[in-house]
Amino acid sequence: MNFRLIALGRLAVLALVALWLGGCTTYVQTQVTAFSDWRGNDTTRTYAFARKDEQQNSIEQTTYETLVANELSKYNFRQVPGASANYQVAIAYAVRGDTVTVRQPVFYDPWMYGPWGGPYWGGPWGGWGPYGPWGPTGYVDQTYPVYIHALQIRMTDRSTGREAYKVTAVNSTGDPSLYQAMPFLVRSALADFPLGNGTVRTVTLPVDKNGGVSNEAAAVNSNERSVPPPPPASGAKAVD
Numbered sequence: 001m002n003f004r005l006i007a008l009g010r011l012a013v014l015a016l017v018a019l020w021l022g023g024c025t026t027y028v029q030t031q032v033t034a035f036s037d038w039r040g041n042d043t044t045r046t047y048a049f050a051r052k053d054e055q056q057n058s059i060e061q062t063t064y065e066t067l068v069a070n071e072l073s074k075y076n077f078r079q080v081p082g083a084s085a086n087y088q089v090a091i092a093y094a095v096r097g098d099t100v101t102v103r104q105p106v107f108y109d110p111w112m113y114g115p116w117g118g119p120y121w122g123g124p125w126g127g128w129g130p131y132g133p134w135g136p137t138g139y140v141d142q143t144y145p146v147y148i149h150a151l152q153i154r155m156t157d158r159s160t161g162r163e164a165y166k167v168t169a170v171n172s173t174g175d176p177s178l179y180q181a182m183p184f185l186v187r188s189a190l191a192d193f194p195l196g197n198g199t200v201r202t203v204t205l206p207v208d209k210n211g212g213v214s215n216e217a218a219a220v221n222s223n224e225r226s227v228p229p230p231p232p233a234s235g236a237k238a239v240d
Helices: 007-021 059-075 178-190
Strands: 029-038 046-049 088-106 137-159 162-174 199-206 219-224
Touching: 007 162, 029 219, 046 059, 059 088, 059 178, 088 178, 137 178, 178 199
Parallel strands: 046 088
Antiparallel strands: 029 162, 029 199, 088 137, 137 162, 199 219
């Protein structure tokens, strides 16, 4: 299932670069954008997954729906047969390859090595450190492969077709596997449900020793203030 990855994908690539430059490989940062007109309460949180034709017999689709269902259950959502559900939940996902180029300094210290190739560790120049007093002598561009993973979750009121909630999560890693990225995408997308309309934020999740999502709490950085949802249509009544 594909949808366009434009600015969000670029933001995710920049986040990955920041992690590389910081020497950090134990966290995954996900860019999350939410649009909300949520009016439900705990008694109305029943849903069924909606599938497009190409998703009907997909094992991959079923696997990702299970991840979403597990996360929704934390917010008192119950999955029920479609005819009795108050909401339809549709998911879309995509992965594509990209590259990122990082300019890195090259250092040369003429006093670092003695006349026989050995280091002057004990010599009078040791105070200058391994890079010498002159700083970088040049720069070299290093290109790295990255893979942009994206997930979109869309909730609609089954009786009216009104879009109640739509959230998109995008991250980048060096792993092409969408399956490996999906737990991070799902948890980031649904963290603190429901977010305010127009919320844009970065969710940072720790990686456990097996490469999965750690049980540690997520760190959240809000990049933009949320805006009020649109008013109900004429004659419509909001549910508290």
